Amino acid sequence: MAYVRRRFYEIFQKLHLILAATLIAAIYLHSASKNLLKTPIVYLFAAICLQIAIGALRFVWTLYRNIKHRNPLNRATVKTITYKTKERDTPVSDAVHVHVRLSRPWRPRAGQYVYLSIPGVSHTAFVQSHPFFVPWWYQDAEGDVIVFIVEKRKGFTQDLFHHTTNDVDQRKEMRAIIEGPYGKELDLESYATILLFATGIGIAGQLPYITQLLERYHNSGEKNRRIAVFWELDSESKCSNSHHQGFLLTASQKVDSAWVADMMMELLKRDTDAV
Amino acid sequence: MSVPHPSSLTNLAMDITQWYAVALGGLVVLFYASHLIIKMIIKISCFFKHLFCPQVRLSMRGFNRCIGFPTLRFDVVLVVLFLVGNAICITVGVKDIASLVERSALLCTINLMPLALGERMNPMASIFRVRLSASASIHGWLGSVVIAEGLVHIAAALSSQHVNIHNTSGVAKLVVSHLCSCNLSRANASEGCRCWRGPTVLFHGICTPTIL
Numbered sequence: 001m002a003y004v005r006r007r008f009y010e011i012f013q014k015l016h017l018i019l020a021a022t023l024i025a026a027i028y029l030h031s032a033s034k035n036l037l038k039t040p041i042v043y044l045f046a047a048i049c050l051q052i053a054i055g056a057l058r059f060v061w062t063l064y065r066n067i068k069h070r071n072p073l074n075r076a077t078v079k080t081i082t083y084k085t086k087e088r089d090t091p092v093s094d095a096v097h098v099h100v101r102l103s104r105p106w107r108p109r110a111g112q113y114v115y116l117s118i119p120g121v122s123h124t125a126f127v128q129s130h131p132f133f134v135p136w137w138y139q140d141a142e143g144d145v146i147v148f149i150v151e152k153r154k155g156f157t158q159d160l161f162h163h164t165t166n167d168v169d170q171r172k173e174m175r176a177i178i179e180g181p182y183g184k185e186l187d188l189e190s191y192a193t194i195l196l197f198a199t200g201i202g203i204a205g206q207l208p209y210i211t212q213l214l215e216r217y218h219n220s221g222e223k224n225r226r227i228a229v230f231w232e233l234d235s236e237s238k239c240s241n242s243h244h245q246g247f248l249l250t251a252s253q254k255v256d257s258a259w260v261a262d263m264m265m266e267l268l269k270r271d272t273d274a275v
Numbered sequence: 276m277s278v279p280h281p282s283s284l285t286n287l288a289m290d291i292t293q294w295y296a297v298a299l300g301g302l303v304v305l306f307y308a309s310h311l312i313i314k315m316i317i318k319i320s321c322f323f324k325h326l327f328c329p330q331v332r333l334s335m336r337g338f339n340r341c342i343g344f345p346t347l348r349f350d351v352v353l354v355v356l357f358l359v360g361n362a363i364c365i366t367v368g369v370k371d372i373a374s375l376v377e378r379s380a381l382l383c384t385i386n387l388m389p390l391a392l393g394e395r396m397n398p399m400a401s402i403f404r405v406r407l408s409a410s411a412s413i414h415g416w417l418g419s420v421v422i423a424e425g426l427v428h429i430a431a432a433l434s435s436q437h438v439n440i441h442n443t444s445g446v447a448k449l450v451v452s453h454l455c456s457c458n459l460s461r462a463n464a465s466e467g468c469r470c471w472r473g474p475t476v477l478f479h480g481i482c483t484p485t486i487l
Binding site for chain 2 (some may be wrong): 017020024027031039040043044046047048050051054055057058061115180181182183184
């Protein structure tokens with residue numbers, strides 16, 4: 001059963017909801033009294049109302065996040081990551097960057113994640129939404145863009161690789177639905193030394209903390225702060241621990257470090273005091 | 276001024292299941308307010324910080340993933356209160372099989388209410404700033420108790436009467452029992468409670484043919 005759950009998670013999740021609804025219907029049929037205001041039907045009614053309320057909350061929140069006048073939906077572009085050396089640029093085969101142009105601008109916070117759905121990726125993608133951290137975001141002439149790092153697994157993430165592009169190609173843009181953001185930010189303000197640990201793709205969750213901590217470092221007068229990032233990559237050959245006057249990564253020469261290399265360079269530029 | 280008849284006062288009084296429903300509502304509110312509560316009690320005294328905030332790690336095999344980690348002692352207290360409440364409600368005042376059938380069914384239905392909050396936990400967890408892992412583990416506990424009470428209801432009903440599958444009610448009983456036993460097998464198989472897997476799968480295997 002655990003294997004089936006892992007292998008067909010999306011089907012399993014939908015089936016779970018259908019079975020839960022069937023259970024409620026079966027209990028309703030089974031109970032002797034059908035009076036809505038008497039036990040046990042009143043409890044069933046309350047359960048259904050709670051489910052509807054949460055569903056409605058999600059629906060309204062998703063509509064608000066995705067739809068704006070004259071900007072109907074977010075647009076996603078899947079971009080190949082390249083590992084740049086002096087000699088040549090090598091495309092990274094195990095991860096891509098998904099750039100989502102937001103129809104309604106919002107500022108992601110550290111520790112937040114969103115559910116991303118891109119219906120154009122495959123035939124079944126319209127019923128799939130997957131959680132991703134927002135490692136960084138930027139603004140260009142057309143508006144706000146958030147970036148996701150997506151590691152190649154099975155299903156949705158594998159299908160994304162069929163839609164990669166290197167150029168700014170309007171035809172390659174796909175509609176994207178974002179649900180969220182969810183998650184809470186850890187309050188790290190009161191700590192003088194902050195150690196951040198990540199393994200593999202987990203670096204996506206730590207980058208916004210570095211960004212925010214650096215911003216606050218520059219904006220506030222408090223200057224006695226140290227930040228250290230320890231990032232471990234899965235493969236032994238690619239493994240590296242980094243701690244050099246802050247968050248400089250010795251892994252920047254490794255191929256997988258290209259996932260975040262551009263952002264790391266940007267953060268290093270902002271880290272004028274070598275925090 | 277007319278004085279109410281004693282029998283009408285008895286009808287107005289809440290029975291144990293209604294008290295349980297109110298208490299369960301209180302526990303749910305307590306869980307969703309836990310972020311605020313913990314913040315407040317830490318401000319009051321550091322002693323409470325050590326009382327409620329340490330993460331709990333049970334060493335018993337198979338139970339780690341049942342409770343779900345990271346879990347605060349505060350969450351464990353809530354889960355224990357919930358289990359004790361259920362145990363009290365299903366036993367106190369139960370005199371015969373018929374009342375056990377009724378009581379277990381009622382408790383099962385009451386527990387469905389907070390279970391419905393788990394349809395998508397992210398919005399609630401984010402709004403109230405509670406831990407998603409704790410939400411998931413409490414949802415798991417609620418589901419397990421609902422299934423267990425459903426099975427108690429079925430077992431008690433089977434021991435006292437025959438199920439007629441030629442009418443709607445009988446078919447509904449069959450569906451409920453099948454879903455309950457199937458879900459319990461699934462929950463225990465997937466949540467890592469390996470020590471329960473064998474008995475529950477066996478129960479699932481026996482339950483449906485027995486009813487049929």
